[in-house]
Amino acid sequence: xxxxxxxxxxxxxxxxxxxxxxxxxxxxxxxxxxxxxxxxxxxxxxxxxxxxxxxxxxxxxxxxxxxxxxxxxxxxxxxxxxxxxxxxxxxxxxxxxxxxxxxxxxxxxxxxxxxxxxxxxxxxxxxxxxxxxxxxxxxxxxxxxxxxxxxxxxxxxxxxxxxxxxxxxxxxxxxxxxxxxxxxxxxxxxxxxxxxxxxxxxxxxxxxxxxxxxxxxxxxxxxxxxxxxxxxxxxxxxxxxxxxxxxxxxxxxxxxxxxxxxxxxxxxxxxxxxxxxxxxxxxxxxxxxxxxxxxxxxxxxxxxxxxxxxxxxxxxxxxxxxxxxxxxxxxxxxxxxxxxxxxxxxxxxxxxxxxxxxxxxxxxxxxxxxxxxxxxxxxxxxxxxxxxxxxxxxxxxxxxxxxxxxxxxxxxxxxxxxxxxxxxxxxxxxxxxxxxxxxxxxxxxxxxxxxxxxxxxxxxxxxxxxxxxxxxxxxxxxxxxxxxxxxxxxxxxxxxxxxxxx
Amino acid sequence: xxxxxxxxxxxxxxxxxxxxxxxxxxxxxxxxxxxxxxxxxxxxxxxxxxxxxxxxxxxxxxxxxxxxxxxxxxxxxxxxxxxxxxxxxxxxxxxxxxxxxxxxxxxxxxxxxxxxxxxxxxxxxxxxxxxxxxxxxxxxxxxxxxxxxxxxxxxxxxxxxxxxx
Numbered sequence: 001x002x003x004x005x006x007x008x009x010x011x012x013x014x015x016x017x018x019x020x021x022x023x024x025x026x027x028x029x030x031x032x033x034x035x036x037x038x039x040x041x042x043x044x045x046x047x048x049x050x051x052x053x054x055x056x057x058x059x060x061x062x063x064x065x066x067x068x069x070x071x072x073x074x075x076x077x078x079x080x081x082x083x084x085x086x087x088x089x090x091x092x093x094x095x096x097x098x099x100x101x102x103x104x105x106x107x108x109x110x111x112x113x114x115x116x117x118x119x120x121x122x123x124x125x126x127x128x129x130x131x132x133x134x135x136x137x138x139x140x141x142x143x144x145x146x147x148x149x150x151x152x153x154x155x156x157x158x159x160x161x162x163x164x165x166x167x168x169x170x171x172x173x174x175x176x177x178x179x180x181x182x183x184x185x186x187x188x189x190x191x192x193x194x195x196x197x198x199x200x201x202x203x204x205x206x207x208x209x210x211x212x213x214x215x216x217x218x219x220x221x222x223x224x225x226x227x228x229x230x231x232x233x234x235x236x237x238x239x240x241x242x243x244x245x246x247x248x249x250x251x252x253x254x255x256x257x258x259x260x261x262x263x264x265x266x267x268x269x270x271x272x273x274x275x276x277x278x279x280x281x282x283x284x285x286x287x288x289x290x291x292x293x294x295x296x297x298x299x300x301x302x303x304x305x306x307x308x309x310x311x312x313x314x315x316x317x318x319x320x321x322x323x324x325x326x327x328x329x330x331x332x333x334x335x336x337x338x339x340x341x342x343x344x345x346x347x348x349x350x351x352x353x354x355x356x357x358x359x360x361x362x363x364x365x366x367x368x369x370x371x372x373x374x375x376x377x378x379x380x381x382x383x384x385x386x387x388x389x390x391x392x393x394x395x396x397x398x399x400x401x402x403x404x405x406x407x408x409x410x411x412x413x414x415x416x417x418x419x420x421x422x423x424x425x426x427x428x429x430x431x432x433x434x435x436x437x438x439x440x441x442x443x444x445x446x447x448x449x450x451x452x453x454x455x456x457x458x459x460x461x462x463x464x465x466x467x468x469x470x471x472x473x474x475x476x477x478x479x480x481x482x483x484x485x486x487x488x489x490x491x492x493x494x495x496x497x498x499x500x501x502x
Numbered sequence: 503x504x505x506x507x508x509x510x511x512x513x514x515x516x517x518x519x520x521x522x523x524x525x526x527x528x529x530x531x532x533x534x535x536x537x538x539x540x541x542x543x544x545x546x547x548x549x550x551x552x553x554x555x556x557x558x559x560x561x562x563x564x565x566x567x568x569x570x571x572x573x574x575x576x577x578x579x580x581x582x583x584x585x586x587x588x589x590x591x592x593x594x595x596x597x598x599x600x601x602x603x604x605x606x607x608x609x610x611x612x613x614x615x616x617x618x619x620x621x622x623x624x625x626x627x628x629x630x631x632x633x634x635x636x637x638x639x640x641x642x643x644x645x646x647x648x649x650x651x652x653x654x655x656x657x658x659x660x661x662x663x664x665x666x667x
Binding site: 165166168169172173175176179183185186188190191218221222223389390391392394395396398399402403406407410412415416419423427430431432433445449452453 | 520521524528535538542543545546548549550553554556557560561563564567586587588589590591594595598599601602603605606609610614618621622625626627628629630631633636637640644648652658659660661
């Protein structure tokens with residue numbers, strides 16, 4: 001089962017693939033350090049540029065960006081109390097007070113070492129858990145795959161939290177977008193409105209760039225923000241290697257937070273920020289001096305950063321084995337796999353073991369590289385990205401998304417489509433419609449439809465075939481659990497509140 | 503992002519709820535698209551009909567929820583959440599939309615490099631970055647870098663310049 005893992009190693013160690021991971025980590029740290037830009041956005045912008053690349057090079061960059069951005073988010077969180085990514089909010093609780101006390105450099109060193117440890121644990125868990133899980137899912141037929149797709153969409157809508165109604169609308173919109181184009185079985189056109197460009201359907205990259213890359217660019221130009229970047233360049237740090245032995249006392253926090261991060265990562269719908277908050281609270285609860293937390297306790301930075309990086313590769317376990325991304329970044333990464341002709345799911349492990357296992361190694365290397373690339377000198381340099389003028393950055397991103405989308409097919413039609421999705425994404429974001437269900441709907445919609453029709457064809461048009469096998473019954477039960485459990489707990493909470501009020 | 507204090511002011515409470523507008527657009531849009539499924543073969547129309555019907559129902563639920571919320575806001579005893587604020591700065595937002603539209607139109611008419619070389623300094627300047635040296639240097643590095651990567655290294659064509667057609 002793990003033989004393929006070893007076989008994939010030589011290709012990953014080639015110069016091109018290693019360079020891709022290094023570039024990805026550096027780019028990820030820079031993007032993560034810029035408030036308002038996330039790993040999801042960076043990967044969305046990158047995907048179109050990876051068309052001509054070897055899949056492993058493209059995936060290596062994505063793995064690097066994901067890991068780098070998770071750490072990069074801590075730089076402005078520590079130095080300016082402005083989290084670069086949502087997952088770095090908990091880092092600012094103790095990181096910023098440390099910076100005010102002149103220990104900003106040490107806070108960032110704790111953050112980078114903790115991020116690396118979280119990332120390494122996460123990558124190892126991905127390597128150990130994904131292959132056996134994929135083997136089990138290989139036994140699935142069209143009926144089961146259909147239910148897995150429905151489970152994926154239900155999980156992300158109902159477990160994501162927030163407004164379920166808006167989550168369902170987002171998912172339905174995503175599925176609808178997946179239906180545009182010629183029906184692969186009957187050849188009938190669906191919502192092409194006479195445009196030949198739409199016959200092959202809507203390219204996932206067009207949707208991803210529109211939803212995830214354009215709204216932040218608009219945001220950069222729309223908001224008039226003024227950061228105090230006076231002290232960002234002066235961190236007063238010693239070498240990270242000298243500081244590391246002193247950090248070993250956080251080992252219990254590293255272990256606890258890694259477990260929490262991995263667990264939250266595997267859960268669909270839960271993300272890095274949830275992992276960081278849970279981990280911060282648990283570490284504070286277990287601390288001997290909880291009253292010092294929030295005033296500059298390095299262990300708080302360690303707890304938050306370990307878990308938000310432990311969430312990264314773990315989020316890819318359901319994504320790679322079942323095709324169900326647990327987070328928005330995982331959903332975008334699935335898009336990255338799809339454009340290279342790699343269909344996420346159990347078949348990926350059978351048909352492309354070199355790529356999927358190589359990708360896992362790249363996650364591990366990216367986590368290790370964080371220590372080398374995020375050291376004192378590098379962090380001092382990365383902190384300078386905070387000085388980039390935001391209007392200039394916004395203009396550059398607009399030009400980049402244009403190039404990225406135009407390059408797919410060399411036609412302006414895709415750019416117009418992307419701009420449309422960009423506006424939809426902007427308003428969805430403002431009105432608090434979750435975006436991951438749209439991407440998941442697009443990825444799983446067509447997949448679910450194909451398997452549903454195949455299952456019905458096998459069953460001679462008999463709909464009862466959808467609940468015939470024990471696996472299908474278990475999956476239906478899981479869907480009901482995922483849908484009903486949050487509704488039940490909400491009802492219980494409301495009852496408790498009304499009783500308390502009475 | 504949403505300023506609670508401003509959102510809770512009487513004017514915000516009296517204004518049009520963006521969720522209501524979104525609900526109406528969803529119902530009308532999905533309804534219009536649903537009417538186009540009649541000429542599709544049975545199995546081809548299965549998922550579109552299901553999804554669009556679901557969107558109509560969910561949109562109606564959203565409208566109903568907004569109306570209920572509006573009624574509760576009129577009741578001084580009840581507590582209802584204030585409508586969401588859509589724009590941080592509406593003037594800037596429309597300015598950005600116009601700039602992006604002009605950029606895309608410009609690329610189609612004048613070519614990629616010419617338009618990008620003009621767009622980056624103009625947009626950065628208009629939206630608050632007022633360093634002439636910084637803007638021009640960034641423009642030169644970015645546009646020049648893209649030209650080197652796409653033309654020299656990758657040989658990939660972006661919309662041709664008007665003077666080369």
